[in-house]
Amino acid sequence: MTSRHSTLTAQRVQEYCDLRLGPVLPPDQVKSLCRYLTAFLGRGEYPPYRGSILDLRAVAESLDMEPSDLSAVRALLKPIFDAVSREVTEQRLRPPKAPRVRRPHPNAGRKPRPIEEFPEPLNETWDEPGSFGEALRLHAVRHGETTYHLYSAVVRPEDGVHRSTLISWGKGKKAPRSAISLEILRRIERRYRLPEGYFASMRGGAERAPGDFILHDVTPAERRRLAWHLPEDFNRKSRAEQVEIVEWVRRVIVSGSTDYRRYQAVMMRQRYAVRFACAAGPRRKLPPATSDTAGIVEAPARLNEEMAALLRFKTATFAAFGLQRNGVWGDETATQKVDHFGLWFGAFAAPVESEVHGFGADPHSLTFAMMVFPQVWDWYLQWRERRRGFYTKWEIDLLSIAAAFCREETGWLRQMPSLADHLVVIEGLISADDIAAARADWGGTCERMYKHARRRTKEIDRVARIHRDPFEPILPVLEAPSPVGEYRKITEEILQRLPDEELHPRAAAEAVRTFLLLRIGMHTGLRQKNLRELMLCVRGGLPTSERRLEDMKRGELRWSTRDQGWEILIPAIAFKNANSSFFGSKPFRLILPDLGRLYEMIDAWLERHRQRLIGEAVDPGTFFVKTAKRTSTDAAYGQNTFYEAWRTAIQRYGIYNPWTGKGAIEGLLPHGPHNVRDVLATHILKQTGSYEQASYAIQDTPEMVAQHYGRFLPQDKAEIAARILNQVWAA
Numbered sequence: 138m139t140s141r142h143s144t145l146t147a148q149r150v151q152e153y154c155d156l157r158l159g160p161v162l163p164p165d166q167v168k169s170l171c172r173y174l175t176a177f178l179g180r181g182e183y184p185p186y187r188g189s190i191l192d193l194r195a196v197a198e199s200l201d202m203e204p205s206d207l208s209a210v211r212a213l214l215k216p217i218f219d220a221v222s223r224e225v226t227e228q229r230l231r232p233p234k235a236p237r238v239r240r241p242h243p244n245a246g247r248k249p250r251p252i253e254e255f256p257e258p259l260n261e262t263w264d265e266p267g268s269f270g271e272a273l274r275l276h277a278v279r280h281g282e283t284t285y286h287l288y289s290a291v292v293r294p295e296d297g298v299h300r301s302t303l304i305s306w307g308k309g310k311k312a313p314r315s316a317i318s319l320e321i322l323r324r325i326e327r328r329y330r331l332p333e334g335y336f337a338s339m340r341g342g343a344e345r346a347p348g349d350f351i352l353h354d355v356t357p358a359e360r361r362r363l364a365w366h367l368p369e370d371f372n373r374k375s376r377a378e379q380v381e382i383v384e385w386v387r388r389v390i391v392s393g394s395t396d397y398r399r400y401q402a403v404m405m406r407q408r409y410a411v412r413f414a415c416a417a418g419p420r421r422k423l424p425p426a427t428s429d430t431a432g433i434v435e436a437p438a439r440l441n442e443e444m445a446a447l448l449r450f451k452t453a454t455f456a457a458f459g460l461q462r463n464g465v466w467g468d469e470t471a472t473q474k475v476d477h478f479g480l481w482f483g484a485f486a487a488p489v490e491s492e493v494h495g496f497g498a499d500p501h502s503l504t505f506a507m508m509v510f511p512q513v514w515d516w517y518l519q520w521r522e523r524r525r526g527f528y529t530k531w532e533i534d535l536l537s538i539a540a541a542f543c544r545e546e547t548g549w550l551r552q553m554p555s556l557a558d559h560l561v562v563i564e565g566l567i568s569a570d571d572i573a574a575a576r577a578d579w580g581g582t583c584e585r586m587y588k589h590a591r592r593r594t595k596e597i598d599r600v601a602r603i604h605r606d607p608f609e610p611i612l613p614v615l616e617a618p619s620p621v622g623e624y625r626k627i628t629e630e631i632l633q634r635l636p637d638e639e640l641h642p643r644a645a646a647e648a649v650r651t652f653l654l655l656r657i658g659m660h661t662g663l664r665q666k667n668l669r670e671l672m673l674c675v676r677g678g679l680p681t682s683e684r685r686l687e688d689m690k691r692g693e694l695r696w697s698t699r700d701q702g703w704e705i706l707i708p709a710i711a712f713k714n715a716n717s718s719f720f721g722s723k724p725f726r727l728i729l730p731d732l733g734r735l736y737e738m739i740d741a742w743l744e745r746h747r748q749r750l751i752g753e754a755v756d757p758g759t760f761f762v763k764t765a766k767r768t769s770t771d772a773a774y775g776q777n778t779f780y781e782a783w784r785t786a787i788q789r790y791g792i793y794n795p796w797t798g799k800g801a802i803e804g805l806l807p808h809g810p811h812n813v814r815d816v817l818a819t820h821i822l823k824q825t826g827s828y829e830q831a832s833y834a835i836q837d838t839p840e841m842v843a844q845h846y847g848r849f850l851p852q853d854k855a856e857i858a859a860r861i862l863n864q865v866w867a868a
Contacts, residue, residue, distance in 0.1 A: 145224035147175045150217065157213050162206070169200045170214075174221050176301075181228050184218050185297070191218050199302065201311055206767070252290045255328060256280045268637075269339040270309030276329045277307070291324040312640050316350055319369045337369075352383070365789055366390050368796045382796050390788050393610060393806040409493040410483035411436045411500065413475055415445045434486050434500045436479075439559060443505045444478065450549050463547040469666060469713070474538075481535070484520055485566075494520075498563050506556040508539055509575060509582050510567060511589040518593065528601045533594055540590035543583040554579040608815060608848050610806035615848045620820040621659060624813070625733075626801035627791045628655050632734065634790070634799070638745075646746035647764060649738055651786040654761060656735055657705075658783075658810055661727060662817045662835040665810040667692060667707060669779040673760040675743055683708060683724060692725070694760050702728045703739060712836060719836050783810040818846040826857040 154171040162170075173196070177184050185195035191214065197204040207214065258279050266272040277287050284307050288300045296317050303321075305311040313322050313336075322336050351372050352360055366386045371379060413436045436444065450456065451466040451474075466474065482503050487495025496516065507513050518532055542550040550556065557576045562569050575582040608615055617623035631652045638645040658668060674680045674695035681693050683706070692707025705727045709720035729735060747762060750772065754765035757773035763782065765772040774782065784807050792807070793800035814835045821831040828839035831847055843849075 145178065145220050147178060150174050150178070150221070153217050153220075157217075158210065161210050161213065166200070166202060166206070169202070173200060174217060177221055178224060181225055183222050183225050186222070191215055195297070198315060199299070250286060252286075255330065256282065258329075266339075268309055269312055269336060270307055272336060272339050273303075273325070274307045276325075276331065280329060287325065291321055291328060296321065309640075312637070316369065316372050320373070323370075351379070355383075362391055363387070366794055366797065385796070386794075390792055390794070390807065393808075407492040408433055409487040409491075409495060410434075410476075410479045411440070411486055411503070412479060413444045414441050415448060415475070433483070436482075437501045437503070440482070440500075440503050440505075443556070443559070444475065446553075447505065447549060448475070460552050461547045462549070463541070463544075467713075477535070481517065484517060494523075496520075496563075496566065498566070502561045502563050504556065504559040504561075505542075505550065506560050506575070507563075507567065508542060509550055509579075509586045510571060511586060512571075513566060514539060514586075514590070514593070516566065518597070528597045529603070530601060532597050533601060536590045536594045536597070540587050540594070543587040543590070545580075545584070545587075548583060548587070551580065551583045607812070607845075610808035611812050611815060613802050613804040614816055615819045618823070620816045620823065623802060624655075624659060624816050627787070628652055628659075628733070630790045630799075630801040631655075631786075642749055643764070646742075646749045649742050649746045650750065650761065651782075651790070652738055653735075653742055654783065654810075655786060655813075656733070656738075657729070658813045659817070660729055660735075661705060662814050663707075664713060664814070665776070665779055665783075666713070667711060668810060669759065669761055669774040669776075670711075671705070671707075671760045672758055673743075680706075686711070697728060700728050702731060703736065704728050714837060714841075717836075717838055719832065719838060725836060780809045784808065815846050815848065818842050819848045822847045822849040823853050823857075826854060 151171055154167050154174075158167045158170060174184070185192040185199075191211070193207045193211065193214075194204050196202075197207050259281055260279060263275060263279060266275050274284075277284060282290075284303050285300065288303050292298050292300075292303070298317060298321060302311070302318070306313065313319050319337070323333070325331075326333060326335050350360070350364055350367055352363065355363065363383060363386055367382060368374075371382065374382070410433050412433065448466075448471055450460065450462060451464075452468075452471050456462045482500075483495070484493070485496045485498045485503060485507075486500045487493040487497070489495060489497040514536070517535075518528075521532055522528055542548050545551060557572070557579055560567065560572045560575065562572065611624075614620050614623045631648055635648050636644040654668075657663075661668070663671075670691045672681060672686070672689075672691050672693040674693055676696040678695070680695040686693060686706070687708040687710050690708070690711045692705060692711055694703060694705050696702075697704040705725070707725040709715050709722055709724055712720065712725070714720075729739075748756075750764045751762050752765045752767070752772075754770050754772040756762075757771070759773060761774060761779075762772040763774050763778055787805065787807050790799075791801055792805045793803040817834040818831040821834055822828065822842075825831075826849075828842050828847065828849075831842045832839045835842070835846060837846070
């Protein structure tokens with residue numbers, strides 16, 4: 138950037154920042170970086186490095202910026218930081234200038250004030266300050282110290298913390314976040330004889346997890362996940378304690394320690410599937426072939442065409458002329474079925490020698506016509522049983538699809554005899570005689586498969602086991618006398634740990650979003666699709682017509698002038714069970730109660746926080762929006778991102794962490810938004826004993842509550858009866 142003997146000046150730094158950094162960073166960040174570098178020049182100090190590598194995390198912390206923002210422009214930052222370092226070196230090597238003659242200062246010759254371990258306070262009483270910065274300044278003055286003297290007393294050379302950091306704390310511009318900063322905070326509390334955690338309680342919550350925990354053999358991605366759940370004194374604990382804490386966080390908070398979770402973690406590493414080009418949503422490029430991805434193949438053109446024909450048959454408004462059908466797939470169901478068929482065909486395409494132990498068939502030999510052969514299904518069922526160890530409802534659901542495809546009059550395969558022409562011999566599975574018989578009598582072949590599927594369904598139903606207990610992650614909540622009251626503790630934990638909006642605006646916005654996510658989910662019992670697609674009409678705006686909402690198959694949150702409250706209106710067609718007797722073709726309408734700061738948080742979300750998270754991305758028009766990254770143009774939640782947002786909320790605020798003292802409920806495990814329906818149904822069952830009233834809370838039928846949602850045990854039933862009978866004895 139400069140010649141070897143030229144002098145780097147503040148003007149040159151400014152010119153470089155404007156020319157190179159101006160086009161890629163916001164103006165305020167460019168100015169901050171320019172001032173930051175100029176300050177090092179003026180003081181003759183080196184910028185932060187780790188060996189020969191620029192320490193971007195330290196730079197970001199000093200400037201209150203995101204490390205990821207600086208990492209994206211590392212190549213542009215390195216030349217100017219290196220130039221500053223060279224200039225500082227040359228400054229130190231230059232011969233000193235002749236000293237100017239000055240008049241002696243009044244304090245010349247005075248010895249520096251000695252550092253006392255525990256300075257005596259000038260007064261014993263004080264008015265409690267309202268912020269962290271005010272508290273730090275107050276207690277420094279109360280002990281007759283300046284920030285400079287306090288820095289010399291509590292910061293050690295090996296800490297790597299600059300004096301400007303403490304100055305910014307006192308001014309309220311920044312709050313301690315890193316592990317070493319929190320350690321310095323504890324030293325100040327000890328020095329001033331303040332209760333442990335005194336300053337920490339005033340620093341407005343955490344914007345981000347500390348990034349300087351000592352973690353060995355941990356990837357950066359896992360480090361970010363773990364850091365949220367480690368105690369602030371993690372670095373000061375023994376190696377054995379550190380290992381124990383990290384193991385507990387991984388097992389309980391990050392993964393969830395259920396049998397099904399452990400099984401799922403193992404199976405996810407054994408990837409197999411046939412990917413269809415007609416699948417909805419973005420498609421990722423297949424990674425290079427490895428032992429883990431050998432079972433994933435792109436669907437051949439013919440198989441893709443068959444899948445597309447099936448989707449047209451099951452999703453079109455009208456069945457094609459000459460065809461009959463029973464039932465229609467919605468968008469969500471169609472996407473799910475594409476995934477399921479991808480796994481079905483993937484089992485046959487996966488190599489025999491792989492961990493999946495598939496059949497090893499040529500992908501070009503695969504066709505939906507294979508589903509009319511009983512021996513094909515028997516191989517698949519036995520393969521599933523070997524893989525999992527037992528049969529489950531999954532196999533029953535797949536056999537139900539096979540029976541539906543082969544059913545007389547309405548079965549898709551039954552009405553597609555031309556598919557028989559796609560059959561080819563698959564050694565050990567489908568013979569030439571099988572193909573000839575199917576082509577000669579397609580209807581009879583489908584009828585035999587229909588009867589076979591019905592028999593196998595009954596046989597598997599008799600021995601099927603439940604592998605995944607949907608209640609297991611939330612058992613501590615369901616076993617409480619008031620499940621909703623117990624789950625509500627999570628939202629109270631969020632409010633208690635709400636970050637300071639002035640210090641951490643984005644973190645505060647995300648916390649408010651998390652609060653509203655759980656609260657509205659608890660009040661409505663909506664499925665995640667209806668919740669994440671909930672549209673927004675601001676107070677005073679023109680609400681969307683019910684007809685328009687029906688066309689979009691979405692609901693809306695709007696202000697009701699008649700009821701003077703926030704109203705949620707969702708047309709029946711937007712629900713998965715739109716034909717249920719619960720709706721009777723009428724829309725769902727609910728006025729949210731103004732309780733527990735709900736309306737206050739909704740107003741704050743709409744006034745400030747929501748737009749703060751959208752940033753420069755396109756507003757999707759939904760009530761809930763995700764945090765849009767600088768490179769993203771989309772702030773709308775998808776199925777996976779919405780699930781992860783709920784799960785992250787439970788990890789950070791719901792699960793009680795004995796190492797940090799944070800979290801609301803002991804024994805809780807990570808879970809998604811669907812479990813809130815179990816909480817609502819079980820709560821009403823425990824209070825009333827009525828499956829019908831429980832179904833009202835989750836927009837479903839009593840039968841569905843009894844089968845899937847309510848955990849209503851004999852002791853719960855006996856307790857309700859005892860409450861009624863005990864009134865006689867209490868009279």
